[in-house]
Every structure is written in structure tokens, then in C-alpha cells.
Amino acid sequence: MTAPATYSTTQKLLHWVIALLIAEQVIVALAMTNVGKGPLQDQLYEWHKSLGLMALALVLARILVRLSRGAPKREAGLLAWQRKAADASHAALYGLIVLVPILGWAGTSACCAPVNLFGALPLTLPVSGGMPVGSAILNVHSVAAFALVALVCLHAGAALHHHVIRRDGTLRRMLAAR
Numbered sequence: 001m002t003a004p005a006t007y008s009t010t011q012k013l014l015h016w017v018i019a020l021l022i023a024e025q026v027i028v029a030l031a032m033t034n035v036g037k038g039p040l041q042d043q044l045y046e047w048h049k050s051l052g053l054m055a056l057a058l059v060l061a062r063i064l065v066r067l068s069r070g071a072p073k074r075e076a077g078l079l080a081w082q083r084k085a086a087d088a089s090h091a092a093l094y095g096l097i098v099l100v101p102i103l104g105w106a107g108t109s110a111c112c113a114p115v116n117l118f119g120a121l122p123l124t125l126p127v128s129g130g131m132p133v134g135s136a137i138l139n140v141h142s143v144a145a146f147a148l149v150a151l152v153c154l155h156a157g158a159a160l161h162h163h164v165i166r167r168d169g170t171l172r173r174m175l176a177a178r
Ligand code: HEM
Pocket: 022, 025, 026, 029, 030, 033, 048, 049, 050, 051, 052, 053, 055, 056, 097, 100, 101, 102, 104, 105, 106, 108, 115, 138, 139, 141, 142, 145, 146
């Protein structure tokens, strides 16, 4: 496949909408697990589940666009290990943004069914085992989500390093064209 000259508007839009959704998911998750029992906690859990499923749908759409369109060539001047590190971290980011919501969905389906999208569309997965299985899966979900946060910090740090220190076009190619 020939590399396109730029990321498409759809690719940029999906990158930033998914980044915002993941930030929102982590904030809501921390709030819902610390706020104490009550209607606010129930509401936060419902938002976390529904917006997490929406994030998963957008991630799958993003991967389809990426597979069909590819990505622009990296900026010139990167060392081989830097290109490999960028490829590996992007692959790990894609892996985690698929895995984290699927684990949340599977764990919730096992322990705390039903899962309903915005209270309307029933989307419970057929995962048996009840609370022991559900809470084990949700523990892995939480650990994977915090690993994702750590990787995103590295990723954002690398993007800023490119922009401020190397002064190349890496960050600009993920921003709206002027
Ligand atoms: C990209 C999407 C998601 C992210 C980034 C995310 C992030 C997190 C994080 C960081 C926690 C841990 C909170 C803590 O321990 O203080 C958590 C917990 C949880 N998540 Fe998600 N989540 C996502 C999607 C989902 C989905 C789709 C579901 C279910 C349909 C879900 C269900 C849960 C549940 C039930 C917990 C609570 C676990 C517990 O009480 O120990 N999450 N999530």
C-alpha cells in the first residue's frame, strides 16, 4: 500500500475524539469508585459503561480506516530504534484501546448484568461465572486502563518532544490542516 501524504480528517477526528473519551472514562471511573453508594454512583457507572461502549465502536471504526488507508511516512531523520519505538507504542496503544473496553464489558456482563447502552439497547455479553469471574476480569480491566494512561503520557510526551525540541512536523500532522 502506498503511504498517504497526510492523516485524513476522519483519522484526525477519530484520534482526538477517542483521546477525549478515554480521558473522560478515566475521570468518571475514579469518581464512580470513590463517590460512595447512592444514585450519583449508579449514574456514573451507567455513563462509564455506555460511553466506554461508544469508545469501543469508534476504536473499531478507526482501525478499519487505518487498515484501509494506512498512515503517512514518519518524519525524516529518525533513528531506526526511534521508528521501532514509535511503531511498537502505537501498536500497544491500539491493542489497549480495544482490550480495555472489551474487558470492562465482559467483566460487567459476568458480575452485574444487564449492560444497557444508555438504558435503552441491551448489550450483555454471554459471560458466565458470576461475581468471582466478573471481578477478576474487572481487576484486569482496571490494571490495563492504568497501563493505557501511562502509555498515553509517554506518547503525548514524545509528541511534545517532536514539536518543541526537534521542531519537526509530527504533531502538526495530527492537527487540523491550516
Ligand atoms: C476506553 C474505555 C474505558 C476506560 C479507559 C476505562 C477505565 C476504567 C478505569 C481506570 C477503572 C478503574 C477505576 C478505579 O479502580 O478507581 C475502571 C473501572 C470500571 N470499568 Fe471501565 N473503562 C472503560 C470502559 C468500560 C466499559 C465499556 C465498561 C462496561 C461496559 C466498564 C466497566 C467498568 C466497571 C464496572 C469498573 C469498576 C470496577 C470496580 O468496581 O472495581 N469500563 N474503568
